[in-house]
Amino acid sequence: MKSKLAVLAVLLGLFIISGIIIAQVAKDYDTVLGVWLTGKADAKVQIYKKNNKYYGKIIWLKTPNDEHGKPKVDKENPDENLRKRPILGMEILTDFVYDEDYTWEDGDIYDPKSGSTYSCKMYLSKDYKTLEVRGYIGISLFGRTEIWKRVDEQ
Numbered sequence: 001m002k003s004k005l006a007v008l009a010v011l012l013g014l015f016i017i018s019g020i021i022i023a024q025v026a027k028d029y030d031t032v033l034g035v036w037l038t039g040k041a042d043a044k045v046q047i048y049k050k051n052n053k054y055y056g057k058i059i060w061l062k063t064p065n066d067e068h069g070k071p072k073v074d075k076e077n078p079d080e081n082l083r084k085r086p087i088l089g090m091e092i093l094t095d096f097v098y099d100e101d102y103t104w105e106d107g108d109i110y111d112p113k114s115g116s117t118y119s120c121k122m123y124l125s126k127d128y129k130t131l132e133v134r135g136y137i138g139i140s141l142f143g144r145t146e147i148w149k150r151v152d153e154q
Contacts, residue, residue, distance in 0.1 A: 029098040032124055035059065036131055039146035047093065054104055056093030058112075064088055076115030087112050096122065109135045118143065 032054060036045050044060035066072050072087045096107030102124040109120040118135035125131070129150050136143025 028102065031102065031128055032104055032122060032131065034150055035152045036148040037151050038148055039133075044151060045092065045148070052097075054093070054096035054098075054107065055091055057091045058088055061088055072112075074112050074115070076112065078115050093120070093122075096120075102126065109133065111135070 030049065032047050033049060034047060036047060036056075037043075038045060042062040043058050045056040046059045047054055047056040049055075061072065064071060073083065074085045074087055074090065075083050077083050077085075090110075090112060092110045092112070094108050094110075096104040099105050104122040104124075105120075107120050107122070108117050110117045118137060119140075120136070121134045121140060123132040123134070131148040131150070132145050133148055134140060134143050134145040
């Protein structure tokens with residue numbers, strides 16, 4: 001009887017430990033969620049999760065209107081049909097998946113200033129306060145990194 005209780009206790013302990021590990025991994029996935037100030041401090045991007053992938057949209061612009069006082073639009077977009085869509089509210093980060101070690105990859109970033117879309121990776125600092133956003137063409141070696149700062153508390 002004592003051996004059955006010992007086995008049961010060990011199994012229960014393993015079950016609890018595995019639950020803690022799974023919860024920690026799930027928490028790591030979502031540490032990128034929140035609001036981020038871009039490197040030039042001209043926009044805030046809200047990163048959110050949808051269908052187990054990560055996306056980001058512009059929720060604030062330092063200068064939301066053009067020189068005529070009208071809301072800025074996506075005038076550089078190569079698709080003529082999208083050139084009148086507003087930049088505020090635009091989804092610029094798409095389809096990111098969590099890899100490991102506070103890294104999200106396999107996503108794209110759209111730059112409304114140039115109308116270009118780039119492959120992208122994101123690296124979160126261990127203190128959750130800065131996010132390296134690296135856009136690139138082809139391989140990550142050929143690209144540019146911008147440091148975004150968290151503006152909400154994690």
